[in-house]
Amino acid sequence: MPAGGPLPLNGVNVTVISRTKRFGAAAAAAAIALTAAACSDGGGGQDATSMEEENVDSITVWHTGDATQLPMIEAVGKLFEEEHGVKVEVEAIDWADAHAKILTAIQSQDGPDIFTGGLSWGIEFGELGGLVDLRQYETENLESNVIDGLWQSIESPGGELYGVPLNMTTYSMYYRSDILEAEGIAVPATWEEMDAAITELQGAGYATPFAATWEPIGWLDWFNYMHQAGGTLYSEDCSEVTIDSPEVALGTEYWAKRFSEQNVPTDQPDLGAGFSAGEYVFATGGSWNYDTLTVGFPELAGKWSSAPLPAGPANAGSFIGGNVMGVMAQSEAPGTSAAFIDMVYSDAGVDAMLTTAAENNVLWLPPRTDKVADTHLDDANKQALTTIFETSVGPPNCTGWEPSSPDVQLALQSIVLEGVPVEEALANAKTAMEANQ
Amino acid sequence: MTLKQTADPERAAAPGPAPAPRRGRPSHRLQRYGPAYAMLLPFALLFIVFLIFPLGRSFYYSLTDFNGIKAPEFVGFQNFSELIVNDDRFHKAIWNTVKYVLGSVILTIALGLVLAIAFKTTSLRDRVLRTIFFLPSVSAGVGVILVWRWIFMVDSWGLGNTVVRFFGGENRAWLAEPGVSIPILTTMAVWGGAGYAMVLFVAGINAIPDELYEQASIDGASKARQFWHITLPLLRPVLVFVVITSTIGAFQIFEPVYLLWRRSASIVGGPLDSALTIVPYLYDMGFNRFQLGYASAIAWVLFLIIFLVTLVQLRVTKTFKEFDR
Numbered sequence: 001m002p003a004g005g006p007l008p009l010n011g012v013n014v015t016v017i018s019r020t021k022r023f024g025a026a027a028a029a030a031a032i033a034l035t036a037a038a039c040s041d042g043g044g045g046q047d048a049t050s051m052e053e054e055n056v057d058s059i060t061v062w063h064t065g066d067a068t069q070l071p072m073i074e075a076v077g078k079l080f081e082e083e084h085g086v087k088v089e090v091e092a093i094d095w096a097d098a099h100a101k102i103l104t105a106i107q108s109q110d111g112p113d114i115f116t117g118g119l120s121w122g123i124e125f126g127e128l129g130g131l132v133d134l135r136q137y138e139t140e141n142l143e144s145n146v147i148d149g150l151w152q153s154i155e156s157p158g159g160e161l162y163g164v165p166l167n168m169t170t171y172s173m174y175y176r177s178d179i180l181e182a183e184g185i186a187v188p189a190t191w192e193e194m195d196a197a198i199t200e201l202q203g204a205g206y207a208t209p210f211a212a213t214w215e216p217i218g219w220l221d222w223f224n225y226m227h228q229a230g231g232t233l234y235s236e237d238c239s240e241v242t243i244d245s246p247e248v249a250l251g252t253e254y255w256a257k258r259f260s261e262q263n264v265p266t267d268q269p270d271l272g273a274g275f276s277a278g279e280y281v282f283a284t285g286g287s288w289n290y291d292t293l294t295v296g297f298p299e300l301a302g303k304w305s306s307a308p309l310p311a312g313p314a315n316a317g318s319f320i321g322g323n324v325m326g327v328m329a330q331s332e333a334p335g336t337s338a339a340f341i342d343m344v345y346s347d348a349g350v351d352a353m354l355t356t357a358a359e360n361n362v363l364w365l366p367p368r369t370d371k372v373a374d375t376h377l378d379d380a381n382k383q384a385l386t387t388i389f390e391t392s393v394g395p396p397n398c399t400g401w402e403p404s405s406p407d408v409q410l411a412l413q414s415i416v417l418e419g420v421p422v423e424e425a426l427a428n429a430k431t432a433m434e435a436n437q
Numbered sequence: 438m439t440l441k442q443t444a445d446p447e448r449a450a451a452p453g454p455a456p457a458p459r460r461g462r463p464s465h466r467l468q469r470y471g472p473a474y475a476m477l478l479p480f481a482l483l484f485i486v487f488l489i490f491p492l493g494r495s496f497y498y499s500l501t502d503f504n505g506i507k508a509p510e511f512v513g514f515q516n517f518s519e520l521i522v523n524d525d526r527f528h529k530a531i532w533n534t535v536k537y538v539l540g541s542v543i544l545t546i547a548l549g550l551v552l553a554i555a556f557k558t559t560s561l562r563d564r565v566l567r568t569i570f571f572l573p574s575v576s577a578g579v580g581v582i583l584v585w586r587w588i589f590m591v592d593s594w595g596l597g598n599t600v601v602r603f604f605g606g607e608n609r610a611w612l613a614e615p616g617v618s619i620p621i622l623t624t625m626a627v628w629g630g631a632g633y634a635m636v637l638f639v640a641g642i643n644a645i646p647d648e649l650y651e652q653a654s655i656d657g658a659s660k661a662r663q664f665w666h667i668t669l670p671l672l673r674p675v676l677v678f679v680v681i682t683s684t685i686g687a688f689q690i691f692e693p694v695y696l697l698w699r700r701s702a703s704i705v706g707g708p709l710d711s712a713l714t715i716v717p718y719l720y721d722m723g724f725n726r727f728q729l730g731y732a733s734a735i736a737w738v739l740f741l742i743i744f745l746v747t748l749v750q751l752r753v754t755k756t757f758k759e760f761d762r
Contacts, residue, residue: 096699100724107505128506128727217613217708266613266708267591274592403726406704413709417615 048136049335051084056333058087059113059340062105064098064323069167072364073116073344075352080340086333088340105328106130113331114340116323120395122163123156124402131162131326137338139164141345145368149320153394157238163326165367166344170392171214171224171309171318172384174283174293176275178303179206187307191228191254194282194310198262201281210264213271213285217259217416219409221284223319226251227393228312233433238398241433243408244426251312252422256415266416272297275304284309287385290363290377306384308391317391322365350374400436407432499733509730516734527735529710530718531742536619537714538687541626545683546676548627549634554664557639567639571632582696585625586612589697612697615711622693622712630686634679641675642668677754681747688743691716715739 063073070090077088091112093101098117105111106125115125125131134142142164146154150168155161175187180197183204188194194210201209212221226233229251232242242248258264272292274280276299283289293304309318325344327337343349350366351374357364358376365372369389373382395401411429414420499516501509520527552570556563573581588596589611598608611617645668653663669676694717698707705721706713713721715735723732 096695103505103724103727128504130506218704265591265608265610267610269592270590273594277594279593406721406725409704410709417613417709 048132049333051086051333051336051339054333054336056086056336058089059331059333059337061088061090061114061116061325061340062098062102062112063090063092063166064095064102064115064117065092066094067092068360068362069364071356071360072353072362073166075356076340076344076349079348079352080343083343084336084339086336086340102130106330109330111328111330113333113337114325114327116166116325119150119153119165119321119324120397120402122154122324122326123397123399126156126160126162126326127399130329132329132331132334132338133160133162134164134327134338134341135159135161137335137342139338139342139345141342145345145370147320147367147369147389147392149317149389149391149393152397154324155397157397157399163324164341164345166323166325168320168322168365168367168389169287170320170322170365170385170388171221171284172287172289172306172388173309174271174275174285174289174304174306176278176281176303177305179278179281187305188310189307190310191312195262197282202263206279206281208263208265208274208280210258210262210282211269211271211274211280211284212258212264213268213283213289216264216268217266217409217413219405219412220319220321222252222255222412223395224284224309224317225255225312227317227319228309228315229254230312230314233396233401234398238396238437241430241437243433244423244430247314249422249426252412252415252426254312255412256422259416272300275300287363287365290381291361295361305380308384308388315391317393318388320389320392320394322367398437400433404429404433404436407436495733495736498730499737501730503730503733504727505729506727512730516731517738520731520734520738526710526713527718530706530713530715533619533710533712534688534690534714537622537626537690538684540619540623541630541687542680542683544623544627545630545634546679548631549679550638552631552635553638553642554668556635557642567632567635570635573629574633576629578692579696581629582625582693585621585693586697589621613708615707615709618698618707618711621697622690625693626687626690630683634683637675637679638672641672645671673754677750681750684746684750685743688739688746689716690714691720695720715742 061073061077063070070092073090074088077090081087099121102111102115102117102121102125105115106128107130115121122131126133142161146164147168150165154163154165179201180187183201185197185200186193188197198209215221226248229247231245231248231251233248234240235242259266269280269283271280271283271285271289274283275293276297290306293300308316311317325341327334327341331337344353345367350368350371353364353366354371354374361376363375363377365375365385369386372386372389375382375385377385395405408429411420411425411432414428415422415425498509500511500513502512502515503509552567556566556570590598591608591610591613592598593602593608595611597611601607601609609617611621649667649671650663653667658666691714694707694712694714695705698712699705705717705725716739719732719735719739722728722735
């Protein structure tokens with residue numbers, strides 16, 4: 001343990017602010033970039049301090065996401081304030097702008113104490129010197145409660161822990177249970193069963209029985225099939241790019257076949273409206289769809305359910321993401337901030353978040369899978385999510401993945417939209433990934 | 438009599454060449470011009486701090502390898518050579534931008550001109566129709582773009598697909614088809630810009646003396662000849678203004694690309710980069726990939742392109758003017 005020693009838990013305040021998107025022309029963008037860059041330095045390498053040494057009145061959290069998620073963080077903030085007398089102020093920032101805003105905060109040394117953002121941003125910003133290593137602080141609730149499938153996404157190759165999940169988002173397979181029952185089709189659990197069900201439904205007149213609603217021709221959707229076929233993006237030590245392996249090729253072939261042979265739309269459809277119209281029978285999508293279907297389409301109550309994505313030849317499982325939260329390097333209260341993050345993982349913290357989520361009728365998947373059963377979903381969906389989390393995997397933590405993902409996506413799109421052979425496209429993706437290693 | 442002449446009546450009345458300006462004592466000059474400089478000072482400061490300084494820094498960073506966090510490393514013109522010689526995405530962004538600029542500017546001006554000629558009078562019908570055609574120009578940008586996204590949604594109940602199905606076609610994934618990305622952007626630009634161009638053209642057309650048309654009619658000139666030989670030449674100043682401002686605006690397209698196709702935090706440009714234009718690419722390199730030096734180089738290349746295109750437009754216009762004489 002570095003200088004400063006273990007930290008006792010203390011309290012924090014949370015504030016929420018909506019930011020409008022501002023887009024400028026080229027000169028404006030360049031000016032912002034340049035001005036922001038002017039006062040930069042390494043950052044990140046400060047000594048750990050305790051909450052007592054810091055003795056602050058409040059800390060600030062920038063939460064990437066919509067305003068409906070703020071009450072959950074504020075609920076933990078209230079607990080923290082009661083326990084430690086530190087107010088937690090939470091501000092919401094839009095997903096589309098968050099990456100640039102947090103980067104600007106890092107380089108200008110002027111921002112929040114804690115940020116939340118994309119799962120891969122912890123390592124990304126941490127390696128830029130913008131975040132502190134949480135392992136410098138006493139965070140007893142973290143190490144034992146982060147789910148296995150996410151460690152590869154949040155622990156840097158050097159062993160630093162720059163961020164931990166705040167909540168989770170994963171792919172589920174949603175289906176119209178009433179239609180399947182009427183057609184006498186069982187919920188498919190493997191690729192073969194899925195293919196058979198689609199063929200049967202197409203024969204029964206469903207032109208588009210399956211829809212992918214979360215980036216259908218993006219790398220996220222593909223990642224599921226690549227993983228189910230046994231593929232990986234990098235070798236275990238990140239030294240080698242393995243995207244051209246036979247397993248990845250197999251998963252990619254299956255992923256692409258769905259668009260060409262099973263009439264899966266290449267753009268993101270409206271899952272709720274499609275289910276309501278009876279146009280789609282199966283759909284893969286993010287876990288926010290539980291709320292969408294429950295709240296937005298009450299007429300579908302009892303007519304839909306969810307299940308894990310069908311397993312491939314090697315693995316079951318699907319992509320898992322969500323918000324990561326970390327402590328900014330420029331924070332004057334890193335110890336206090338780390339203590340707040342630790343409280344998010346405590347029993348009291350998770351319970352506060354779930355209670356608030358239930359009161360607001362919002363699905364909040366906490367970072368602790370043992371607490372999924374405490375969400376307000378029905379039993380069938382709780383069971384499905386519990387199973388999904390057992391086999392979910394996050395994106396790799398290898399240096400270079402984040403800047404490579406757009407190139408990989410372009411290569412994958414060339415397969416679906418231009419008919420480029422899978423091997424050739426994966427070779428192109430590999431070249432781009434190696435260039436960023 | 439101009440303001441300049443009235444300000445110096447002695448010089449205005451004197452024959453022969455104007456005398457050289459007298460160099461007054463510094464205290465006199467300060468007394469005379471001091472208030473003017475003092476009033477200019479706030480603007481000059483803002484201009485220097487928020488335009489000249491960032492532009493200078495931007496050029497400096499364009500010569501560096503800079504990720505926004507670590508100190509910039511000087512690399513000379515490497516960013517520019519990489520952009521121009523090796524960067525396939527930049528070449529694609531340039532080509533997409535050129536297609537978009539040509540399509541949107543030509544069609545916007547053509548449609549604006551047609552509308553202006555059709556609805557140029559002060560009758561109630563023309564005023565109402567001009568208002569209707571002008572409305573898209575004053576509609577909120579982001580909201581309108583989101584409506585376009587709804588029009589082009591992939592589901593069968595999207596407006597675009599409803600129309601296609603009405604004519605017997607099949608559902609299309611408009612925003613996932615690379616071939617229609619630029620036509621979609623062009624359609625949006627023409628829809629939003631033609632009304633604005635129309636208003637400017639109406640003002641220009643109505644400033645042309647009616648006598649010219651009456652005389653041409655008496656001489657037997659057809660409507661088409663009147664358009665080509667009276668309307669178009671006398672509309673040239675307005676036309677030049679509309680062409681230049683439309684071109685500059687088109688080169689800087691960003692919001693529609695960002696809002697129609699951005700589905701995740703790290704991806705811009707649409708399927709296969711089919712909608713990737715220069716400014717979204719600049720944004721991608723600067724704010725998604727932290728290559729701020731490279732992004733600054735893109736900004737300067739964009740500036741040079743716009744500068745050169747505007748220069749050519751002005752030169753061509755001047756040539757036509759001299760040819761007419």
